[in-house]
Amino acid sequence: MSISLDEVRHVARLARLDLDESELMAFQGELNQLLGHFGDIQGVDVSGVAPKPHAVALQNVWAEDEPRFGLTREQALRNAANSRAGLFIVPTIIEE
Amino acid sequence: MARYLTSVGMEVHAELLTRSKMFCRCEVGFGGEPNTRVCPVCLGLPGALPVPNRVAIEMVLRTALALNCQIAYDSVFHRKNYFYPDLPKGFQVSQYGETNPLGYYGTLDIPAADGGTKTVRIRRVHLEEDTGKLMHLPGGGSGVDYNRAGVPLMEIVTDFPPDITTPDEARDYLQQLRLVLLYLGVCDGKMEQGSMRCEPNISIRPEGSETYGTKTELKNLNSFRSVQMGVEYETERQSQVIESGGRVVQETRGWNESTQSSFAMRTKESEQDYRYFPCPDLVPMHFEEASIERLRATIPELPLAKQRRYQGEFGLSEYDAGVLVGDQSWAGFFEEAVGQGGDPKAVCNWMNGDLLRLLNETGQVALAGGQAVAHGHGTPATVSKVTPAHIVDLVRLVGSGQINSKTAKTLLDDAFSSGDMPSRLVEAKGLTQISDDGFIKETVAQVIAENPGPVEQYKSGKQGVIGFLVGQVMKSSQGRANPTMVQDEMRRQLGE
Ligand SMILES: [Zn+2]
DSSP: OOHHHHHHHHHHHHHTTTOOOOHHHHHHHHHHHHHHHHHHTTTSSOOTTTOOOSSSSSOOBOOSSSOOOOOOOHHHHTTOOOOTTTTESSSSSOOO | OEEEEEEEEEEEEEOOSSBBOSSSSOOSSSSSSSSSSSSSTTTTOOTHHHHHHHHHHHHHHHHHTTTOOOOOSSSOEEEEOOOTTTTTEEEEEEESSSSSSSSSEEEEEEOOSSEEEEEEEEEEEEEEEEOOOEETTTTOEEEEEOOTEEEEEEEEEEOOOOOOOOOOHHHHHHHHHHHHHHHTHHHHOOGTSSSEEEEEEEEEEEETTSSOOOOOOEEEEEEEHHHHHHHHHHHHHHHHHTTHHHOOOEEEEEEETTTTEEEOOSOOSSSEEEOOEOOOSOOOEEOOOHHHHHHHHOOOOOOOHHHHHHHHHHHHHHHHHHHHHHSSHHHHHHHHHHHHOOOOOHHHHIIIIIIIIHHHHHHHEEOTTTTOOOSEEEEEOOOOOOHHHHHHHHHHHHHSSSSHHHHHHHHHHHHHHHHHHHHHHHHHTTTOOOOHHHHHHHHHHHHHHHHHHHHHHHHHOTTHHHHHHHHHHHHHHHOBHHHHHHHHHHHHHHHH
């Protein structure tokens, strides 16, 4: 199990990471090391063990539908790089 | 030109009528100042832990049951990863997989042209979260309002190959689905406000071909009419592309309401690589059969079944029955009136005729006992003083011949503003119908004497003039004379 340089490039683009060739190579190495650990895990005999969707033995954790106040707008916008008229401002999005 | 067959897949998003958001307890509402219903969870701040809304889960399960779906007794939430500022977390919580969505493999019946029903297969009903709203600002930059981010959103998708093959069926599907959601009380179905959104995907193929053509997806449709028009337009556009030797491109197209045409849109993610995986912040859901059956017991009779029952049981026309079931409280009003012994056809005629007109003119709603004004996120309407009992009373007065229908119309107007029972108004105003033989004979004779011209016309063969003469008798009796008796007496006296 290993990851190609093209796959690293693809994942980086999806994550909006602008990586140069040497960075791509470095990440390829790190990711392949990580995948190596999964390779070890895959060697474990799990026959007779039912697949589980979650590592924690909990289910049906949910809340009642009762509104509670969260943050004021000032608090919400406090960490925004840019805000105006109560809105978070992001670079122009071209759509439609 | 070759004949083409149209295939339409429907993807509908419905905002659920919960009070709080899907994974945090921020309030759900329409409009308001931007970014005033936000918290660390729906803003995707580090360390915030989402907790699902129990009511939203039940709403989706009930919808799935109403749509005859299989229920995923074990289900999980996934992360759908993409970068776009309308979702601050960098992913949308959704449900992925063949049999993981809360409901899958269901059906919805829509009216068929022959008066029966047609079954549209449903692929899945799943629960996810809505996104924030982006607005383009003058002078550059886009503004983001996260009030809507994290509002519970249900997605309902039809199965493939598509059962919907015409623009009318696309519209009918949407109308029926909207009604079902309204009957279940899970969505307010306001397409123009975007609380219910429809994205049909449309493809065509030459008649006889087994292979489905390339599909395009339509967005920005905010009414039933635009859905119908959009499907019609895309069918035509695609067949022109093919006829002129071109190829249909798989793309998302926007609907322009003012030009009644579609245009190619730039999509947010050129590579649809969402890398779904189970959300580690949310633990799995497991449902016992007993709890699912408890939810099943809360599903009301669905609108189309109700409509067909009204047609069969009461002999109502498809149109009239459709108007009655078009609003759950209107159907409830009708059923209560019939339950109180009102003649179904007469009750229906008064309701869909004069009462509906009065309600529309005043912006009121009429409710049966125990009904509440439909809840939504808007302002509640005023409740009319006219109850099913008023209509039953009115129908009885007309049916027994105590008043004629002209008087009844006036009485309904009166009862609408005063809230008084029609029979009480009849007593108080002395409006009972006059069926006295002597009075009618006398008045008819008088009208004949006063109208020699029309009488002459009648005798020379212009039979229609009798309407005018009967009208004169009704007028001079202030509308209280028994019209059938007047008609008979008029003919008798003119025949002499
Ligand atoms: Zn929140």
